Every structure is written in C-alpha cells, then in structure tokens.
Amino acid sequence: MTPLHGIIVAMLTPYGTGGEVNLPALREYVDFLIARGVHGLFPTGTNGEGPALTLDERKQVIKTVVEQAAGRVPVIAHTGAITTAETIELTRYAQAAGARAAAVVSPYYFPHDEAALESHFSAVAEAVPGFPLYLYNIPGNAKNDLKPGFVARLRQRARNIVGIKDSSKDLTRLEEYIAALGPGFTTIVGTDTLILPALVMGAAGVVSAVANVFPEPCVALYRAWEKGDLEQARTLQYHINRIRTVLKAGPYITPYRAALAWRGLPFAGVRPPFRTLSASEEENLKQNLRELKEQGILQPAL
Numbered sequence: 001m002t003p004l005h006g007i008i009v010a011m012l013t014p015y016g017t018g019g020e021v022n023l024p025a026l027r028e029y030v031d032f033l034i035a036r037g038v039h040g041l042f043p044t045g046t047n048g049e050g051p052a053l054t055l056d057e058r059k060q061v062i063k064t065v066v067e068q069a070a071g072r073v074p075v076i077a078h079t080g081a082i083t084t085a086e087t088i089e090l091t092r093y094a095q096a097a098g099a100r101a102a103a104v105v106s107p108y109y110f111p112h113d114e115a116a117l118e119s120h121f122s123a124v125a126e127a128v129p130g131f132p133l134y135l136y137n138i139p140g141n142a143k144n145d146l147k148p149g150f151v152a153r154l155r156q157r158a159r160n161i162v163g164i165k166d167s168s169k170d171l172t173r174l175e176e177y178i179a180a181l182g183p184g185f186t187t188i189v190g191t192d193t194l195i196l197p198a199l200v201m202g203a204a205g206v207v208s209a210v211a212n213v214f215p216e217p218c219v220a221l222y223r224a225w226e227k228g229d230l231e232q233a234r235t236l237q238y239h240i241n242r243i244r245t246v247l248k249a250g251p252y253i254t255p256y257r258a259a260l261a262w263r264g265l266p267f268a269g270v271r272p273p274f275r276t277l278s279a280s281e282e283e284n285l286k287q288n289l290r291e292l293k294e295q296g297i298l299q300p301a302l
Contacts, residue, residue: 006039015269030068045078080105101132106144125158138167148180
C-alpha cells in the first residue's frame with residue numbers, strides 16, 4: 001500500500017430531519033471534498049461522532065464513503081470501539097467493504113494498562129492479516145495514551161500496524177513517534193494548528209477537522225510544502241489557525257456543521273446530546289466567516 005499522506009479529512013456525519021444518517025448527503029459530501037483536492041477520507045472518527053453511532057450506522061457510513069470515493073482517494077475507516085469484539089467486527093467490515101486501511105483508537109472510558117492494550121491491538125491486527133492499521137492516539141478523549149516505546153514494541157509484534165494518527169496536540173510526542181518508529185512507519189498529525197510544524201519534523205500529513213468545511217487552504221498548504229514554498233505554507237498555516245478558532249466557537253463539532261450549511265451542504269442537523277447553535281451563536285459564526293472571506297483568508301472566494 002502506498003503510505004498515506006497529505007490532507008485527510010476527519011469527516012463529519014450528516015443527519016436527516018429525524019436524526020437518521022443521511023446517506024445521500026454523505027455521497028454529495030464525498031464528492032465535494034474530492035473535487036477540492038483532498039488526499040484521503042477518514043469517516044466515523046471523532047468528528048464523525050463514531051462512538052455515538054450504532055455499529056450498523058458506522059458500517060453504513062464506511063460502505064457509502066468507500067463506494068462514493070470509488071478509488072479516487074483512499075478511505076481510512078475509523079473502526080476503534082470500546083470493546084475488542086466490536087473493534088474486530090468493524091475492522092473486518094472495513095476491510096471487506098474496500099477501505100484502504102483502518103484506524104483504531106485506544107479503547108476509551110476505562111483505564112487500561114499496556115498489557116491490556118497490547119492484547120487488544122494485537123487481537124485486532126491478527127483478525128485482519130495483511131490489512132493496514134493505523135493506531136489513533138487521542139488521550140484527551142480516550143484516556144489511554146499510546147506511548148512511543150509501547151507503539152514500537154507493538155509494531156514488532158503486529159507488522160500490519162503501519163502508522164499512527166497522533167491527536168495529543170503535543171509536537172514533542174509526534175517527534176518521539178517519528179524517532180522511535182523510523183522511516184517505514186507513517187506518522188500523521190491530528191491537529192490543524194500543527195500541520196506545517198508536523199510536516200517539517202517528518203510527518204506525512206494531517207487528519208484535518210478544518211478541511212471538513214474549508215479543504216482549499218489545507219490542500220494549498222500541503223502543495224506549497226511540496227513545492228518548497230515555506231513562506232506561503234506558513235501564511236496558510238496562520239490562515240488555518242484563524243479558521244479553526246472561528247469553527248471552535250460554540251458547542252463541540254456543531255459550528256463545523258453550521259459552516260458546511262453556510263457553504264450549501266445539508267449539515268445543519270445534529271444528534272442529541274449534541275445541540276444546535278443558538279440564534280446569537282449562529283449569527284456570530286456567520287459574521288466571523290464573512291469577515292474571513294472579506295480578508296481573503298477563505299480562498300478561493302466562497
């Protein structure tokens with residue numbers, strides 16, 4: 001498998017008026033992202049509210065994204081769950097559905113020691129021999145931190161673990177993964193404010209939340225990096241930081257949905273306990289987006 005790289009979108013999940021997963025809107029969304037040059041799709045992760053979906057819904061989303069992408073870009077399905085059995089079931093499904101790889105978060109909520117984590121990840125890897133797996137480190141949400149030394153030992157035991165998505169928001173931790181695992185292991189950052197610093201230090205790309213709504217500046221940053229235009233890449237990183245600040249003003253994830261609706265995609269619906277924006281929050285978001293547009297930060301003109 002060609003190693004993952006570039007701008008990989010931490011896809012949102014659209015809902016219909018009754019709170020069901022809106023599969024036609026999901027297909028439109030896949031085309032929207034691919035048309036704007038993203039390098040990969042990452043469904044049913046944190047931004048996709050994977051832990052809040054049923055197993056059947058996660059399967060529907062994975063299948064739909066793989067079908068609609070139709071090989072144009074790789075699909076890395078997030079299949080991590082709170083139990084080993086559910087994780088194996090979803091990972092096997094992603095493999096059968098045609099995903100290029102799966103990403104597996106640490107089992108969440110309960111604290112686990114490294115012996116338990118090694119047993120868990122090894123069982124998942126053994127259940128899908130030859131299928132590429134990416135670990136997903138997000139200790140702020142999952143509680144269980146995947147330390148570099150542990151990942152290196154696990155990699156020796158399970159060779160189809162080929163990379164990691166690190167959402168620790170710690171550049172030092174990212175560097176430790178790169179140093180400990182070596183050039184045959186793919187390290188991807190999961191924090192939009194660290195795209196350029198991570199690339200400079202040797203990361204292959206980003207699983208991006210901002211790219212859900214505004215893939216254009218993220219893709220432009222990566223292209224500038226590829227061309228060696230560090231000044232342009234730095235400018236775009238600052239633009240992305242500004243956009244991220246706007247999208248994080250309000251309840252968790254919901255502003256991203258409202259901003260996609262602002263762009264014309266049907267993403268305004270939420271699933272409780274997530275809530276919609278209040279009237280004042282929505283107006284504030286729109287005003288901030290209009291200001292970014294007027295300042296030329298949202299390019300091309302949106």
